[in-house]
Amino acid sequence: xxxxxxxxxxxxxxxxxxxLIAFTLIAVTAASLLIGESGEITEQxxxxxxxETLDEISTYIQIKDKIGKYHMINNNRCIKxxxxxxxxxxxxxxxxxxxxLQISDGEHIRMLYNHGNxxxxxxxxxxxxxxxxxxxxxxxxCIVTLDHDESLLNYNVLNDNTDTTYIIxxxxxxxxxxxxxxxxxxxxxxxxxxxxxxxxxxxxxxxIITL
Numbered sequence: 001x002x003x004x005x006x007x008x009x010x011x012x013x014x015x016x017x018x019x020l021i022a023f024t025l026i027a028v029t030a031a032s033l034l035i036g037e038s039g040e041i042t043e044q045x046x047x048x049x050x051x052e053t054l055d056e057i058s059t060y061i062q063i064k065d066k067i068g069k070y071h072m073i074n075n076n077r078c079i080k081x082x083x084x085x086x087x088x089x090x091x092x093x094x095x096x097x098x099x100x101l102q103i104s105d106g107e108h109i110r111m112l113y114n115h116g117n118x119x120x121x122x123x124x125x126x127x128x129x130x131x132x133x134x135x136x137x138x139x140x141x142c143i144v145t146l147d148h149d150e151s152l153l154n155y156n157v158l159n160d161n162t163d164t165t166y167i168i169x170x171x172x173x174x175x176x177x178x179x180x181x182x183x184x185x186x187x188x189x190x191x192x193x194x195x196x197x198x199x200x201x202x203x204x205x206x207x208i209i210t211l
Contacts, residue, residue: 060094061086061189064164066199068177069127070207079177079201081127082211083143083166084185087158094158098190101140101169105176105183110138112169118142118153126166127208140169179203 065085070077088094101112119131121143131141144152146164151157158165171177182200189195199211 060089060092061187061195062089063187063195063197066197066211067126068199068201068209068211070201070204070209076178078171078181079183079199079209079211080171081132081168082171082183082185082199083126083168084197085145085164085166087146087164088161091159091161095190096142096152096156096158099167100188101167102186102188103169103172103175103183105181108172108175110172110175112138112140114156115139115141116156118144118156118165120144120147120153121166126168129168132168132170135168135170137170137172140167142166143168177201 063084063086065083067083067085068079069081071080073080096118097114097116099114103110103112115135117131117134118141119129121129124130124143126143129143131143135141142152142156143166144164145166146162147153148160148162151159152163152165171183175183177183179201180203182198185197185199187195187197201211202209
């Protein structure tokens with residue numbers, strides 16, 4: 001598989017490091033000012049803000065949205081399809097063929113691997129896109145919403161901070177995802193640190209919900 005390479009890796013990493021430090025300092029300073037004005041925020045809050053900012057930036061991958069769709073399975077209404085909208089924090093090369101997902105409902109753990117097939121959303125509805133038909137319980141796929149140079153469509157590579165895609169997967173049979181239940185999702189990228197999110201199935205009369 002042909003990869004897309006850059007010749008400014010050093011400059012990109014240096015810029016990213018500077019921005020990382022700057023954003024973290026901004027978050028800490030803002031929190032400190034709030035403490036001084038209201039007295040309602042503790043030092044622990046400042047530390048948490050700094051840690052969350054650092055985690056968000058150093059992971060490289062931003063999760064902009066997490067949505068799911070309810071289905072009737074064995075007379076139970078539960079989330080069966082999940083889509084995570086992601087994009088890079090910086091214009092850096094992230095090979096999604098090396099991105100692994102770990103999902104757990106507290107009783108089971110399963111690893112999901114890249115299906116190797118990314119398709120543009122076009123005019124398709126997200127949860128009715130034909131790419132879902134090729135998904136198995138041990139993989140995920142990408143439905144691309146923005147990819148100017150088609151690096152993701154052709155090479156499974158995010159290389160610009162405007163690249164945006166849904167990572168989609170089916171909740172495996174036997175996993176608990178009914179109303180009030182949750183699923184832990186860990187992203188293991190090729191660059192950056194591990195990112196963990198929790199998707200919770202809340203009550204909704206409509207099939208598609210924000211998790």
